[in-house]
Amino acid sequence: MSDQDIKDWISKQITSNDIVLFMKGTKAMPQCGFSMQVAQILNHLGVEFEDINVLEDMGVREGVKSFSNWPTIPQLYVKGEFVGGCDIIREMFQEGELQSYLLDKGFEVQAPAS
Numbered sequence: 001m002s003d004q005d006i007k008d009w010i011s012k013q014i015t016s017n018d019i020v021l022f023m024k025g026t027k028a029m030p031q032c033g034f035s036m037q038v039a040q041i042l043n044h045l046g047v048e049f050e051d052i053n054v055l056e057d058m059g060v061r062e063g064v065k066s067f068s069n070w071p072t073i074p075q076l077y078v079k080g081e082f083v084g085g086c087d088i089i090r091e092m093f094q095e096g097e098l099q100s101y102l103l104d105k106g107f108e109v110q111a112p113a114s
Contacts, residue, residue: 006063014077018107019049022064023074027051034086035074041093042076046110047102079105 001009014020019042025031027039027049042049054061054073061073068075068082076083078101083089092098099109 017050
C-alpha cells in the first residue's frame, strides 16, 4: 500500500469506529506494557473499542505515527479525535478527566468520575 492508501485506511478506521486504539498486540493479548495499560483502562471503564494491532503491518505502525504527528504507540482516538498515548490516557484516567471526556462524547462508563 502507498502512504496515501495507508493514511486513507487509518482515516476510515477512525471515522467508522467510535473508539479506536492503535496498539501493539490486541486487547485480548497486548504485546507491550503501554498498550496493555490503555486497554485495561478502557476495559475498566466498560467502553467498547476497536483494537488495531500495529505489529501486523509496519505501514500502519509508521503511518499512524505520521497521521497523528505523535511518535509512540498506543494511540487512542475517540469519535475521530486523537486523544493521546499511554501517559496522557493514564493521567486523564487518574484525574477523572477521561471518564468525563467519554461521558461528554456520549459513552456510558462503569467508573464515572466523582
